[in-house]
Amino acid sequence: MDDLIPLNQDFYDRPTLEVAKDLLGRLLVRRYNDTILTGTITETEAYIGTGDTACHASKGQTPRNTVMFGPPGYSYVYLVYGMHNMLNVVTEKSGRPCAVLVRSIIPVSGTGVMQRLRGYPDKNLTNGPARLCRALDIDRRLNGHNLTVQDQLWMTWGQNVAPKDIFSGPRIGIHYASAEDQNAAWRFWTA
């Protein structure tokens, strides 16, 4: 585990769109009991501040989204549709409620444990924001977790992705947002 050095706070303390793109290819690391589960991040979405009507913080600070208003490098985990956990990482300085949603990863190690947690063989194991949370046993207990230390959950360097391999498009599942925000190409993925 010595080579799984966490990305430091400076990584997250940058413009959200920049962090969203830079997270592609990074390794998501989860300590599950004595097992280390890892996966390469392949898809992210940026949620940027109170001016973004798709962002939970657009209506101001609430108990749920408080962690987004805090310092960068922390996790924002919440429940939607009564059953699905979502994993986000907080970006930018305190007072700026920005985050990057991790939508999809490719399993690297601990695949067997992920399959057991998912309850399915290996089809669509971690290619969806709620699916990867279930495969990695991520729920609201990890809300506000410090991602810059080797504790329960963190990110490490992984590999760089060439700019030509990064694609972008509109975000998913935000029909409640303004038309302008729905069209913003703030989702990023790599093949």
Next chain:
DNA sequence: TCGCAGATATTCT
């Protein structure tokens, strides 16, 4: 392929 039910924390009125 497509449409919808599902289960509940959180927010709004």
Next chain:
DNA sequence: GAATATCTGCGAG
């Protein structure tokens, strides 16, 4: 008290 949600799995066609 009512409405809504950064989705997924399943069953019908």
